[in-house]
Amino acid sequence: MKIRTIAFYLPQYHPIPENDAWWGQGFTEWTNVTAARPRFTEHSQPHLPADLGFYDLRLPESRVAQADLARGHGISGFCYYHYWFHGKQLLQRPFEEVLRSGDPDFPFCLCWANEHWTRSWNGRDRDVLLHQTYSAEDDIRHIRQLTAAFRDPRYMRIDGKPIFLVYRVSKLPDPAATAARWRQECHALGIGEISLLTVESIQECHGDPREIGFDYAVEFQPDWTCLPAPLRRSRRWRLMRGLGLSSPSFVQDSVFSYGAVVDGMRTKPIPSYPRFPCVTPSWDNSARRATHATILHGSTPDLYAEWLDHEVSRLPERRLPEPILFINAWNEWAEGNHLEPDQHWGLQYLEKTREILLGRNDLAK
Numbered sequence: 134m135k136i137r138t139i140a141f142y143l144p145q146y147h148p149i150p151e152n153d154a155w156w157g158q159g160f161t162e163w164t165n166v167t168a169a170r171p172r173f174t175e176h177s178q179p180h181l182p183a184d185l186g187f188y189d190l191r192l193p194e195s196r197v198a199q200a201d202l203a204r205g206h207g208i209s210g211f212c213y214y215h216y217w218f219h220g221k222q223l224l225q226r227p228f229e230e231v232l233r234s235g236d237p238d239f240p241f242c243l244c245w246a247n248e249h250w251t252r253s254w255n256g257r258d259r260d261v262l263l264h265q266t267y268s269a270e271d272d273i274r275h276i277r278q279l280t281a282a283f284r285d286p287r288y289m290r291i292d293g294k295p296i297f298l299v300y301r302v303s304k305l306p307d308p309a310a311t312a313a314r315w316r317q318e319c320h321a322l323g324i325g326e327i328s329l330l331t332v333e334s335i336q337e338c339h340g341d342p343r344e345i346g347f348d349y350a351v352e353f354q355p356d357w358t359c360l361p362a363p364l365r366r367s368r369r370w371r372l373m374r375g376l377g378l379s380s381p382s383f384v385q386d387s388v389f390s391y392g393a394v395v396d397g398m399r400t401k402p403i404p405s406y407p408r409f410p411c412v413t414p415s416w417d418n419s420a421r422r423a424t425h426a427t428i429l430h431g432s433t434p435d436l437y438a439e440w441l442d443h444e445v446s447r448l449p450e451r452r453l454p455e456p457i458l459f460i461n462a463w464n465e466w467a468e469g470n471h472l473e474p475d476q477h478w479g480l481q482y483l484e485k486t487r488e489i490l491l492g493r494n495d496l497a498k
Contacts, residue, residue, distance in 0.1 A: 136490060137209040138458050138486070139211070139289065141459065142462065143462065143464050144225075144226075146227075147161060149224060163187050163466070165420045166466045167181070172426075175430075182473060185199065185474070193234065199237075202473070202474075203239070205487075207486050207487040207491070208463070211242075213242070214244055214246045218264070220271065232285060238287065239287065240288070245275075245300060246300045247299060249262075272310075272311050276318045279297065280319070282295075290328070291349070292328070294325070294327050298331075301334055301335070302338050303337035312345070329347040331349075332350075333352055336357070342407075349453075354416075355413060361393040361396075364389065365383040385425065386425060386427070388428045390429075390430060391436060395436055398412075403450055407451070410448070411458070415471075416468060417429065417469030434481035441489050442493075444458060445490070
């Protein structure tokens with residue numbers, strides 16, 4: 134059976150009134166990306182786009198170009214982040230236009246990013262701009278709003294059931310009750326059964342999803358619960374610091390070896406419950422944080438390919454209804470985890486993705 138690869142997709146590449154008010158006129162994710170600077174020797178910043186350029190997601194041509202590039206390199210679909218705040222939506226325009234226009238003809242699903250909207254991008258996590266609240270009535274209103282997407286023939290399914298992810302399931306007051314309401318309403322509206330997935334984004338979200346009324350879990354990478362010791366604790370960096378040669382970033386930020394992360398993930402045990410694996414080509418959110426950034430240093434296309442190949446090879450061992458693998462992410466540029474080509478590596482991460490998948494299944498060239 135063909136492996137399906139789903140890449141998380143960030144829609145924040147167009148201005149919205151809220152971001153204009155909170156961050157300044159014309160703010161988009163590119164604002165953070167282009168302001169990034171290296172913090173130590175060999176720190177790869179800024180990440181600047183190559184083939185697709187500094188696109189605007191209000192333009193259908195940009196969305197089509199993304200889908201064409203993804204399809205041509207083995208990506209099966211995008212998982213769009215969906216921002217819903219008790220009836221209010223943010224950054225919904227790109228997906229709504231994809232849904233309304235039928236273009237691009239490329240599979241998709243949705244992940245509810247159910248967190249407070251804060252100033253965490255500049256280190257002010259407690260400065261809440263838009264609160265996330267919950268109620269039984271909103272559960273019904275929310276799932277009704279989603280049914281137009283669920284009915285779309287491009288919407289991704291497991292066993293014929295539309296899949297819907299929740300990024301922070303631990304934030305729901307009663308996840309089982311919410312899941313039951315969603316399932317009941319989908320039956321009432323003629324959608325039928327749905328597949329509900331938890332995202333293991335933080336420690337509180339880890340665990341058997343079936344115990345809270347969900348069906349499957351999705352691993353999130355980086356897995357914050359299994360990171361190696363930061364580089365500042367190694368003998369090399371302590372020596373350099375003693376000589377006055379080490380950058381303050383190794384103290385102010387959390388800098389890890391990407392290679393060590395890959396090694397750790399390759400020995401991470403497979404759980405007893407059904408969890409879809411995930412890999413990341415890199416991670417570096419220093420574009421968003423003046424201090425206390427998390428940086429996976431030293432990623433290369435070859436190291437990424439080793440990790441991807443390992444996870445693909447282990448898919449038959451997992452208790453899954455079909456072989457699906459998530460990639461974080463397609464275009465998280467300010468977090469340094471993107472498959473889209475940049476000016477340093479070009480298309481190499483995408484080419485490695487295609488190479489691994491072509492070698493493992495019947496993906497057409």
